[in-house]
Amino acid sequence: MTAKRTHVVVIGGGYAGALAANHLRLRDDVDITLVNPRPQFVERIRLHQLVAGSGEATVDYDTLLGDGVRLVVDTATRIDTASRTVALASGDTVGYDYVIYAVGSTGAVPDSVPGAAEFAYPIAEFELAQRLRAALNELHISAPVTVVGAGLTGTETAAELAEQGRNVTLVCGGRLLPSLSERGQRSAAKWLRKRGVKVLESDVVTEVRPDAVVFADGAVRPSAVTVWTAGFGVPALAAASGLRTDALGRLLTDETLTSVDDPRIIAAGDCASPSATPLRMSCQSATQLGPQAANTVLSRIAGTEPALMRYGFVGSNVSLGRRAAVIQFARQDDTAVRYYVAGRLGAAIKEFVCKGTVWGLRLEARRPGSSFWFKGGPRPEQPAHTGVASVR
Numbered sequence: 001m002t003a004k005r006t007h008v009v010v011i012g013g014g015y016a017g018a019l020a021a022n023h024l025r026l027r028d029d030v031d032i033t034l035v036n037p038r039p040q041f042v043e044r045i046r047l048h049q050l051v052a053g054s055g056e057a058t059v060d061y062d063t064l065l066g067d068g069v070r071l072v073v074d075t076a077t078r079i080d081t082a083s084r085t086v087a088l089a090s091g092d093t094v095g096y097d098y099v100i101y102a103v104g105s106t107g108a109v110p111d112s113v114p115g116a117a118e119f120a121y122p123i124a125e126f127e128l129a130q131r132l133r134a135a136l137n138e139l140h141i142s143a144p145v146t147v148v149g150a151g152l153t154g155t156e157t158a159a160e161l162a163e164q165g166r167n168v169t170l171v172c173g174g175r176l177l178p179s180l181s182e183r184g185q186r187s188a189a190k191w192l193r194k195r196g197v198k199v200l201e202s203d204v205v206t207e208v209r210p211d212a213v214v215f216a217d218g219a220v221r222p223s224a225v226t227v228w229t230a231g232f233g234v235p236a237l238a239a240a241s242g243l244r245t246d247a248l249g250r251l252l253t254d255e256t257l258t259s260v261d262d263p264r265i266i267a268a269g270d271c272a273s274p275s276a277t278p279l280r281m282s283c284q285s286a287t288q289l290g291p292q293a294a295n296t297v298l299s300r301i302a303g304t305e306p307a308l309m310r311y312g313f314v315g316s317n318v319s320l321g322r323r324a325a326v327i328q329f330a331r332q333d334d335t336a337v338r339y340y341v342a343g344r345l346g347a348a349i350k351e352f353v354c355k356g357t358v359w360g361l362r363l364e365a366r367r368p369g370s371s372f373w374f375k376g377g378p379r380p381e382q383p384a385h386t387g388v389a390s391v392r
C-alpha cells in the first residue's frame, strides 16, 4: 500500500512563494507545484536598476528551486475552494490539498489623478519596468523626468536615474522618505541635491499629461516621462475567488496565516493581511512569512497545531545609485531610530542584503529549514481567528 501524498500549490514565485515552496521539502511526502507567470524569478528589489540600465532583475529558477518543486509557468485566475482546484489562464486546472497564496503586490496608479493611468509609468512589476526602460531609452539624456512618490521605491528610482546623468524631479507629496529618521532623510536629501535632483517636498501632482505634470497650485512643469511610485496594489485573485480580503485586496488570515474562510489556503508576503493588520509590504517581511506559511501547511499535514506567525523588522534601506545608500535602523515594530549608515559602506550593506535574498533562496533549496525569522514585532491581541474550521 502506498502512503498518501499531499499536493501543495504555491501561487506566486516571488520571495515568499519560492521560499515557501523550498521549505515544504522538509517533508518528502509532499508534491509541490509552483505557479508563476514567468519562467524566471524577478528580483523586484532591483527593478529600479533594470529601469536605469544599471543592473538586471531576473534569476533563473533552476538555481533557486529545490529538487522536486514543479514550476508551472502560468497565471492563476481563480481558486475554487469547493472542488479544490486552481484555474489557470491557459485553461488548465491544478488540484490541491493546500494552497499557499503568495501573489505579491502590484504598481497602482490612481484613477483620481487625470492622465495618470494613460501617461504615467509605474515601476513595481517586471513588465512595467521593462516598458519604462524602453521609454527612457527613447529620450535624450537631458529630457526632464518626473518621479512621483518619495518613499523608498521612488527615491531609489530618482537616484538611480540621476546617477545616469538624467534630469530628474522628485515629487514627494509631503515629505522625502517619511519612514526614515530625520538624520537619514537629511543624508539622502544631501546626496540627491548634489546629483542635481530637484526635490519638491510638499508639492502634489494633480494631473499627468503626455509631456508635463500639473501641480495642485496650477503650475505646469515639462515631463517627458513621468514615473509613478506613489502606492501599491495587490492582484485581485483572492477577491475573484470569493475569499475575504482587506480593503486593498490582501487575503484576510488569522495569525497562523490561514485564510479566515478556508483552512486549506495559507497566505504569505505582500498579499497577506493577518488579523487585518498587515506588515509593511517588503522583501524583508515576505522572506519571514514565506517559510512560516509553509510551516502552517506542514503542521496541518502532521495534525499538529500551527504556530502563530512571528516577525521583526531591523530597518529599511534605500540605495542612492550604485555607490551610496542610507541604511536606516529601526525597532522591531519598524519605527526608525536615529542611527543609520550612509555612503559607500551603506551601498556595500545594501548590495549584501540584495544578494542575501537570493543566497537565502538557494540555501533553502539545498537545505530546507535554513530560513530564519525575527521575533518581537507587535501583533494584535487576538491570536488566531476563531472562525477557522479545522481541516478534515
Ligand SMILES: Cc1cc2nc3c(=O)[nH]c(=O)nc-3n(C[C@H](O)[C@H](O)[C@H](O)COP(=O)(O)OP(=O)(O)OC[C@H]3O[C@@H](n4cnc5c(N)ncnc54)[C@H](O)[C@@H]3O)c2cc1C
Residues within 6 Å of the ligand: 011, 012, 013, 014, 015, 016, 017, 035, 036, 037, 038, 042, 044, 045, 046, 047, 048, 074, 075, 076, 077, 102, 103, 104, 105, 123, 124, 125, 153, 156, 235, 237, 268, 269, 270, 271, 281, 282, 283, 284, 285, 286, 317
Ligand atoms: C523598485 C523596488 C525596490 C524595492 N526595494 C525593496 C527593498 O530594498 N527592501 C524590501 O524589503 N523591499 C523592497 N521592495 C518591495 C519588495 O520587492 C516586495 O515587497 C516583495 O517583492 C514582496 O515579495 P512577495 O513574495 O510577497 O511578492 P513578489 O516578489 O511580488 O512575488 C509575487 C509573484 O507572484 C506572481 N503572481 C502574481 N499574480 C499571480 C497569479 N495570479 N498567478 C501566479 N502568479 C502570480 C508575480 O508575478 C510574482 O512573480 C521593492 C520594490 C520595488 C518595486
